[in-house]
Amino acid sequence: MDLFHNLAIGLSTAISLANLLYCLIGVFVGTLIGVLPGLGPTATIAMLLPLTFALQPVSALIMLAGIYYGSQYGGSTTSILVNLPGEAASVVTTLDGYQMAKQGRAGVALTASAVGSFFAGTVATFIIAFFAPILSEMALKFGPAEYFSLMVLGLVASVVLAQGSLLHAIGMVILGLLLGLVGTDVTSGTQRFNFGIPDLADGIGFVVVAMGMFGLTEITRNLEQQESRTIMAKITTLMPTKEDWKRMIAPILRGTAIGSAVGILPGSGSILGSFAAYSLEKKVSKNSAQFGKGAIEGVAAPESANNAGAQTSFIPMLTLGIPSNPVMALMIGAMIIQGIQPGPSVITEQPVLFWGIIASMWVGNLFLVILNLPLIGIWVRMIMIPYKHLYPAILAFCCIGVFSLKNTEFDIFFMALFGFLGYIFSKLECEPAPMLLAFILGPMMEEYLRRAMLLSRGNPLVFIQRPISATLLTLALLAMLAVLLPSFRKTREELKE
Amino acid sequence: MIRSTKNFWTGLIYIFFGSSAIVLARDYGMGTATKMGPAYFPSILGGLLIIIGIISLIQSFLQSRTPIGKFAFKGMALVLGSAILFGLLVRHTGMIVALPLLILISAYGSNDFKWGTSILMAIGLTLFCIVVFLKGLGIPLPIIGPWFGG
Numbered sequence: 001m002d003l004f005h006n007l008a009i010g011l012s013t014a015i016s017l018a019n020l021l022y023c024l025i026g027v028f029v030g031t032l033i034g035v036l037p038g039l040g041p042t043a044t045i046a047m048l049l050p051l052t053f054a055l056q057p058v059s060a061l062i063m064l065a066g067i068y069y070g071s072q073y074g075g076s077t078t079s080i081l082v083n084l085p086g087e088a089a090s091v092v093t094t095l096d097g098y099q100m101a102k103q104g105r106a107g108v109a110l111t112a113s114a115v116g117s118f119f120a121g122t123v124a125t126f127i128i129a130f131f132a133p134i135l136s137e138m139a140l141k142f143g144p145a146e147y148f149s150l151m152v153l154g155l156v157a158s159v160v161l162a163q164g165s166l167l168h169a170i171g172m173v174i175l176g177l178l179l180g181l182v183g184t185d186v187t188s189g190t191q192r193f194n195f196g197i198p199d200l201a202d203g204i205g206f207v208v209v210a211m212g213m214f215g216l217t218e219i220t221r222n223l224e225q226q227e228s229r230t231i232m233a234k235i236t237t238l239m240p241t242k243e244d245w246k247r248m249i250a251p252i253l254r255g256t257a258i259g260s261a262v263g264i265l266p267g268s269g270s271i272l273g274s275f276a277a278y279s280l281e282k283k284v285s286k287n288s289a290q291f292g293k294g295a296i297e298g299v300a301a302p303e304s305a306n307n308a309g310a311q312t313s314f315i316p317m318l319t320l321g322i323p324s325n326p327v328m329a330l331m332i333g334a335m336i337i338q339g340i341q342p343g344p345s346v347i348t349e350q351p352v353l354f355w356g357i358i359a360s361m362w363v364g365n366l367f368l369v370i371l372n373l374p375l376i377g378i379w380v381r382m383i384m385i386p387y388k389h390l391y392p393a394i395l396a397f398c399c400i401g402v403f404s405l406k407n408t409e410f411d412i413f414f415m416a417l418f419g420f421l422g423y424i425f426s427k428l429e430c431e432p433a434p435m436l437l438a439f440i441l442g443p444m445m446e447e448y449l450r451r452a453m454l455l456s457r458g459n460p461l462v463f464i465q466r467p468i469s470a471t472l473l474t475l476a477l478l479a480m481l482a483v484l485l486p487s488f489r490k491t492r493e494e495l496k497e
Numbered sequence: 498m499i500r501s502t503k504n505f506w507t508g509l510i511y512i513f514f515g516s517s518a519i520v521l522a523r524d525y526g527m528g529t530a531t532k533m534g535p536a537y538f539p540s541i542l543g544g545l546l547i548i549i550g551i552i553s554l555i556q557s558f559l560q561s562r563t564p565i566g567k568f569a570f571k572g573m574a575l576v577l578g579s580a581i582l583f584g585l586l587v588r589h590t591g592m593i594v595a596l597p598l599l600i601l602i603s604a605y606g607s608n609d610f611k612w613g614t615s616i617l618m619a620i621g622l623t624l625f626c627i628v629v630f631l632k633g634l635g636i637p638l639p640i641i642g643p644w645f646g647g
Binding site: 174397412 | 511522531532584618
């Protein structure tokens with residue numbers, strides 16, 4: 001069968017010695033940043049991106065992907081042990097995970113999380129392998145109008161899930177699109193919005209924006225509220241009882257299904273999946289009374305879901321060249337830097353790269369189980385590193401990393417500017433994630449809009465006359481309307497609490 | 498009477514960026530809907546941003562939201578300032594001065610800053626960065642800059 005043949009190609013790439021090493025580095029760094037306070041995958045990948053220029057494209061992407069899904073594992077460790085979510089996606093795990101830890105069952109919670117994540121990761125790998133070729137094939141038929149509408153849908157989805165006011169999130173998207181247009185206009189060669197600064201001829205680097213708004217802004221915000229971390233729980237046994245295993249199976253299956261499905265949606269990634277899986281479990285479980293008091297289901301389900309979602313969120317990126325979250329936007333940037341044009345043709349033109357990344361995810365998940373269960377002791381010590389010792393190092397790496405992009409200190413100043421903007425926007429409760437997505441998509445959207453309008457001889461109705469494009473726009477409209485519904489609004493606000 | 502300072506300031510920021518885009522784009526050539534010039538798309542976006550900004554301004558008088566939280570000026574100034582200072586200095590002084598400065602100044606933003614640990618950290622990190630980034634990855638930054646005869 002094709003699927004297995006393709007996975008075999010991928011696996012043979014992924015288990016070459018060099019790629020195994022980069023995969024291991026990726027998941028190690030991922031777990032590390034998941035465990036360490038105040039450093040998320042977006043800032044880390046932005047920081048490490050310049051270092052991957054020298055690598056083979058497939059190795060670079062394997063490593064960066066490993067950082068992302070690895071951070072999901074690490075994030076749950078801190079949720080369980082110190083009641084602080086390492087990553088946004090592991091917020092719900094604190095509810096029952098930390099309770100379990102308080103009852104002396106921290107090890108069991110960690111195992112439930114790791115086993116669930118591993119199972120979900122394995123299933124998600126197959127889902128990607130199965131759906132990606134189908135989607136790519138479909139996407140090859142897309143014209144400029146469809147691409148434009150798809151991007152609109154992606155941006156709308158990111159807005160729907162953003163925190164704070166919907167109106168402001170839309171504003172952030174438009175601002176992001178505008179900032180993305182700075183630099184040389186591809187079609188006419190005109191220099192736009194560059195204020196005569198030659199360094200802006202190629203536009204503002206997306207790594208600069210990401211490091212500013214996610215790296216520096218986060219540091220400044222964390223300095224406002226310095227937390228102290230104490231581990232309440234000791235890890236005694238990692239082994240769940242027979243009863244625990246029985247209770248875990250169904251939640252893991254359901255969590256995987258929800259997480260995978262939600263992860264594919266543009267704009268969501270892993271966060272929504274974990275919330276959805278937890279609330280579903282709470283509704284259907286026989287033990288729903290125990291939720292919030294240390295129910296193993298409340299750890300297994302969201303942990304499976306966030307890992308599945310983290311992986312399936314690669315699907316739109318790999319098949320359509322459209323990022324579903326800021327991390328995927330950075331992956332697209334990494335591909336472009338490596339000279340690969342992201343989009344549906346990647347699968348046919350770069351099969352080794354494509355299947356190599358997918359197969360490496362399964363290998364990476366295997367590494368992660370080993371890293372997170374037998375070697376848990378290392379991470380427990382890492383959790384205790386105080387933030388005040390970390391952030392000067394993060395800042396130093398950001399400055400050197402951003403300099404190395406084009407060997408110009410100009411980028412450091414721009415990073416600081418975006419750090420400032422990001423801080424202001426965070427005070428105004430305007431989320432930076434939709435802006436970064438729009439920033440990447442800006443120039444592409446303009447190109448597709450131009451081409452679509454050229455083909456239709458200036459008739460804007462083309463976007464609703466072509467069926468696929470019309471469907472995508474309808475979905476975007478429905479998503480937008482759904483936010484305005486009072487019931488959805490309520491859940492959206494509850495999710496963010 | 499402004500009831501939501503968040504909406505008020507966000508509105509003003511959006512109107513500022515939106516109108517700047519439109520004003521700056523006037524130099525670029527509009528083109529037509531069929532053959533869009535470089536000003537077409539940014540002008541549309543600028544217009545939309547202004548509309549959103551205006552709605553946000555109107556909302557600020559109608560809806561109450563929690564007021565804007567306090568700005569941590571000290572932390573922000575130290576973090577961003579140390580990064581800018583590093584950018585200004587690094588070519589002239591080299592890593593050996595610019596990086597410890599970055600680390601010490603930014604570390605000063607912490608609630609319990611201690612000279613001892615911070616100096617140790619500055620020395621350790623500077624050595625680490627020189628070995629890994631300059632020697633290992635060949636990033637073209639001087640270790641000792643021209644100001645110190647490097």
